[in-house]
Each structure stands twice: as C-alpha cells, then as structure tokens.
Amino acid sequence: MQSVISVSGVSKTYATGFSALKNINLDIKRGEIFALLGPNGAGKTTLISIICGIVNRSSGTVTVDGHDISSDYRAARSLIGLVPQELTVESFETVSSVLAFSRGLFGKPANPAFIEKILRDLSLWEKRDAKIITLSGGMKRRVMIGKALSHEPKILFLDEPTAGVDVELRKDMWALVRTLRESGVTIILTTHYIEEAEEMADRVGVINKGEIILVEEKAELMRKLGRKLLKLELRNPLTALPAGFETYNLDLSPDGSSLTYTYDNQAERPGVASLIRDLEQAGIQFRDLDTENSSLEEIFVSLVRRQA
Amino acid sequence: MNYRAVWAIYKVEMARTLRTIMQSVISPVISTSLYFVVFGAAIGSRITEVNGVSYGAFIVPGLIMLTLLTQSISNASFGIYFPKFVGTIFEILSAPISYLEVVIAYVGAAATKSIGIGLIILATASMFVELDIQHPFWMLAFLVLTAVTFSLFGFIIGIWAGSFEQLQLVPLLVVTPLTFLGGSFYSIDMLPPEWRTISLFNPVVYLVSGFRWAFFNGEPDVPVEISLAITLGFLALCIGIVGWIFKTGYRLRT
Numbered sequence: 001m002q003s004v005i006s007v008s009g010v011s012k013t014y015a016t017g018f019s020a021l022k023n024i025n026l027d028i029k030r031g032e033i034f035a036l037l038g039p040n041g042a043g044k045t046t047l048i049s050i051i052c053g054i055v056n057r058s059s060g061t062v063t064v065d066g067h068d069i070s071s072d073y074r075a076a077r078s079l080i081g082l083v084p085q086e087l088t089v090e091s092f093e094t095v096s097s098v099l100a101f102s103r104g105l106f107g108k109p110a111n112p113a114f115i116e117k118i119l120r121d122l123s124l125w126e127k128r129d130a131k132i133i134t135l136s137g138g139m140k141r142r143v144m145i146g147k148a149l150s151h152e153p154k155i156l157f158l159d160e161p162t163a164g165v166d167v168e169l170r171k172d173m174w175a176l177v178r179t180l181r182e183s184g185v186t187i188i189l190t191t192h193y194i195e196e197a198e199e200m201a202d203r204v205g206v207i208n209k210g211e212i213i214l215v216e217e218k219a220e221l222m223r224k225l226g227r228k229l230l231k232l233e234l235r236n237p238l239t240a241l242p243a244g245f246e247t248y249n250l251d252l253s254p255d256g257s258s259l260t261y262t263y264d265n266q267a268e269r270p271g272v273a274s275l276i277r278d279l280e281q282a283g284i285q286f287r288d289l290d291t292e293n294s295s296l297e298e299i300f301v302s303l304v305r306r307q308a
Numbered sequence: 309m310n311y312r313a314v315w316a317i318y319k320v321e322m323a324r325t326l327r328t329i330m331q332s333v334i335s336p337v338i339s340t341s342l343y344f345v346v347f348g349a350a351i352g353s354r355i356t357e358v359n360g361v362s363y364g365a366f367i368v369p370g371l372i373m374l375t376l377l378t379q380s381i382s383n384a385s386f387g388i389y390f391p392k393f394v395g396t397i398f399e400i401l402s403a404p405i406s407y408l409e410v411v412i413a414y415v416g417a418a419a420t421k422s423i424g425i426g427l428i429i430l431a432t433a434s435m436f437v438e439l440d441i442q443h444p445f446w447m448l449a450f451l452v453l454t455a456v457t458f459s460l461f462g463f464i465i466g467i468w469a470g471s472f473e474q475l476q477l478v479p480l481l482v483v484t485p486l487t488f489l490g491g492s493f494y495s496i497d498m499l500p501p502e503w504r505t506i507s508l509f510n511p512v513v514y515l516v517s518g519f520r521w522a523f524f525n526g527e528p529d530v531p532v533e534i535s536l537a538i539t540l541g542f543l544a545l546c547i548g549i550v551g552w553i554f555k556t557g558y559r560l561r562t
Binding site for chain 2: 074078105
C-alpha cells in the first residue's frame with residue numbers, strides 16, 4: 001500500500017529551547033487507521049499540528065498525498081480534516097452555520113444536503129439551529145467532528161477524540177470512524193486510551209519524549225510483545241515456593257493462596273502444560289485457573305518505561 | 309485564490325456585527341450624536357465660524373474620523389484576537405488559505421463595518437446641519453483609505469495582543485488621545501504656534517485635515533496632497549508589518 005502521508009526527518013524545537021520532536025520519520029498508509037500513542041507531552045499534538053499547518057517545523061519535510069505541506073499547502077491542507085483535542089467552538093454561532101463556514105473555508109461550494117447528512121450521522125440534526133453555547137460537551141465534540149468532515153477530507157486527524165466522552169458516545173464514534181474508513185478515508189488518531197487503539201487501529205505508533213519508538217501492525221505488536229498470565233488459585237496456601245520450580249517465573253501471592261505464572265507467547269520457556277504436570281507431581285493442588293493476555297496498555301507502559 | 313474562504317470569513321464577521329448591532333452600530337452612532345449635540349449645538353452656537361464654516365458643520369468630518377479610527381481598530385483587533393483567544397484560529401491556520409486571503413477577509417469586514425458606521429453618522433449629522441460636500445470622490449476616498457488603514461492597524465494589534473487588557477491598551481493610550489488632539493473639534497490654526505508644531509507630528513491631524521478639505525474645500529490645516537501621502541504612507545507601513553507578521557508567523561504559528 002502506498003503512503004498517503006510521509007514525514008521525514010521532522011524536528012521541532014520551540015523558541016524556549018524545548019525540543020518537542022526529534023527527527024521523526026513516519027509513513028501513514030492510504031486507507032488505514034493509525035493510532036499514535038504516547039503519554040502527555042510526548043509530542044503527539046505537535047506532530048499533528050505540523051502536518052496540518054498549525055505549527056512550523058524546525059526541519060524536515062512532510063508530504064500529503066505527494067503535496068509538500070509548505071510549497072503546495074493548498075492541495076495538502078484541502079485533503080485534511082482535523083478534530084483538535086480542545087473543544088474550541090464559536091459559542092454564539094449555530095451548529096449548521098459553523099459546518100457551512102468550515103466547508104467554505106476549505107474552498108468547497110455550499111452543499112446543504114451534504115451538511116444535513118453529516119449532522120444526521122452525528123445525531124446533531126435536531127440541534128442544527130441551536131447556538132453552540134447551549135450544547136453539552138459531547139455534542140460540542142460532535143460539532144468539532146462535523147466541522148472536520150464538512151469539506152469531505154480524505155485524511156482525518158482525531159486528536160484525543162474520546163477524551164471526556166461517555167461510553168455510549170465513544171462506541172458511536174468508533175462506528176463512525178469505521179464507516180469513514182470503509183469510504184476510503186485515512187484516519188490518524190492520537191489517544192492515551194489504549195483501549196481505543198486496541199479496538200480500532202490497524203497500526204500503532206508509539207511516541208515518547210519527541211521520538212517515535214515503535215511503529216507496528218497492531219496484531220503483530222500484541223503478538224510480539226504480548227505476555228500471558230496464568231493464575232492458579234491454590235487449594236492449600238503455601239508459605240514458600242516449592243523447590244524445583246525456580247526455572248518457572250512464578251510469583252506467590254503474599255497470603256500464599258495463589259501462584260502467578262508469566263510467560264511470553266513465543267518465549268522458549270517450559271509451557272503451561274509442563275508447569276501443571278510438575279505441580280501435580282509436587283502434590284500442589286489448585287481449585288481454579290485463569291489466563292489473560294496483557295493489553296496494549298501494558299505493552300505501552302513497558303515500552304515507555306524501558307526508554308526512560 | 310480561495311474566494312470561498314475569504315467570503316466565508318467575511319460573512320461570519322459581518323454576521324457578528326449584525327448579531328451585536330446594539331453594541332457595534334447603534335452605540336457609536338449614539339455617542340457621536342451626543343458629541344454632536346453637546347459640541348455642535350450647545351457649545352457650537354456660541355462659537356464663531358471656523359474658516360467660513362459654521363462650527364456645527366465644521367466638527368462633522370472630525371467626528372466621523374474619530375469614530376472611523378476607533379471602530380476600525382476595535383473591529384479588526386477584536387475580529388482576529390477573539391479566535392486566537394478561544395482557540396478557533398486553528399481552523400484558519402489549517403485551512404487551504406493564504407495569509408493575504410486572511411487579511412482581505414478580516415480587514416475587509418472590519419473596514420466595511422466602520423465605513424458603514426461612518427456613513428450612518430454622516431447621515432445623522434446631516435439632519436442637524438446643512439452639509440454640502442465639495443469633493444464627494446475624495447471624501448469617499450479618505451473614508452475608505454482610513455478605514456482600511458486603521459483596520460490593518462487594528463489587525464496588527466489583535467495579533468500582537470496577548471490579553472484583553474493589551475487589546476485595549478493601544479486604542480486607549482495612543483489612539484484616543486491622538487484623535488482628540490488631532491483637530492477633530494478645532495482647527496490647529498487656533499493653537500499657539502508651539503502646539504501647532506507639535507500637532508504636526510500627530511498623523512491624525514493629516515487625516516482629519518484631508519477629510520475636512522473634501523467636505524468644505526477651503527484652506528486645510530495641511531495641504532491635501534500631504535494628507536493623502538501620509539495616509540498612504542501609514543497604509544504602506546501597516547501592509548509591511550502585516551507582511552512581516554505572516555512571513556515569520558509571529559504570534560500565529562509557533
């Protein structure tokens with residue numbers, strides 16, 4: 001798949017001397033959902049702002065669908081819709097008028113039917129004549145999305161789209177994002193809700209302290225770095241780990257009632273089956289067992305820690 | 309040229325004017341009418357003619373200039389400062405629109421509004437005194453030039469300002485004194501020679517003088533060509549500063 005956004009060697013140093021981005025290289029594939037993960041202050045918003053033309057880069061080049069964002073900014077920006085992190089809206093305007101404004105700003109002819117479709121998709125049609133100041137936070141968030149979609153972008157940036165949004169609305173947004181992707185829109189979202197990336201993304205990039213530390217297919221990432229846990233509830237509490245089990249990576253709970261076995265999916269360690277056999281031979285009986293996959297969140301935390 | 313974007317911004321700015329019509333149109337008209345009643349009718353009736361023009365009529369161009377300057381600056385500075393303040397500026401910055409187009413839209417809207425107010429005040433004044441405009445073309449030319457120039461100036465203040473206080477600072481501390489001391493209510497010929505010389509450093513003197521000449525012909529405080537040159541010079545200066553702001557991204561793009 002060809003890349004629709006190509007970021008190469010981009011750095012950003014603010015006037016204060018703060019280095020927000022360090023030599024970023026990143027390619028976004030056409031039609032994918034890309035999740036950019038990172039802790040607060042990692043540089044996610046700075047990177048997006050550079051691609052969208054809000055912040056000047058200190059060095060490097062960015063092309064959007066082959067258009068350089070500086071020399072050919074009109075073509076580049078026309079393709080992009082941006083939903084920023086903060087709810088910045090014109091409080092005294094009506095919902096439909098701000099969408100029409102955004103469309104005009106991006107040089108598209110007025111199209112009330114299309115605006116109506118967006119408003120209906122976002123469940124805002126009933127509120128089309130309401131002043132934005134009267135809307136709830138979740139509705140304002142949807143207005144922001146509506147504005148970004150009003151000029152039919154081919155690339156959509158969602159900066160922390162579901163921050164402070166309730167569960168139901170979050171599910172709606174995910175559904176909307178999938179529909180957009182099906183229609184061929186490339187989606188880049190930043191989030192620190194790992195759950196969101198896990199649920200939605202095709203690929204995940206992790207950024208920390210201004211550096212991209214990893215870009216990977218989500219499934220591959222989970223497989224590579226995923227760890228599994230096996231938890232055994234013991235019938236009779238143990239005071240210490242029995243001898244002969246040192247090769248297993250076992251944790252005994254403080255009250256001695258459970259054992260936790262952590263293993264990497266592809267590691268060359270003795271498997272679960274041999275552990276259970278060995279436990280049986282040692283006369284350790286258990287009432288129950290439970291396994292779980294580590295989530296992207298744990299992967300992410302361990303990556304960021306490793307770098308720190 | 310992204311005409312649709314220019315039109316979209318212009319329309320929103322004009323809609324804001326109409327939405328706040330009390331504050332943005334009626335209040336300057338009322339305050340100017342009050343000046344007119346107090347200075348023109350009450351006090352003016354005891355003042356003899358100035359350069360062959362009744363005092364009531366004499367102050368009309370000055371009053372229009374006064375309003376034109378303050379309105380152009382406040383409209384344009386607020387127009388660009390407000391999106392910066394609430395954060396909606398991100399959309400302008402991320403849109404496929406050039407700096408020139410941004411300026412045309414914001415400055416055009418601010419200038420349109422202050423020209424409108426200027427004409428309303430002119431109409432109001434003509435109900436009180438008889439006005440026979442000698443050079444209608446030059447009257448309009450000075451009106452439009454001044455509105456555009458000071459809207460540009462306001463735009464610069466709006467971009468520079470980091471707080472509402474700073475937004476008010478320049479109009480309050482610089483522009484208001486300059487306009488009051490710029491011969492709106494008097495001819496600088498009435499001043500003692502040293503004050504007359506000092507007044508010549510006040511750019512507003514040239515604007516008012518040129519504008520007044522367009523109304524009454526007669527002998528202006530300064531030659532009309534110089535008035536025009538100073539106005540165009542200030543316009544060029546403002547265009548230069550705006551150009552520099554956009555080239556460097558000053559206070560807009562970090």
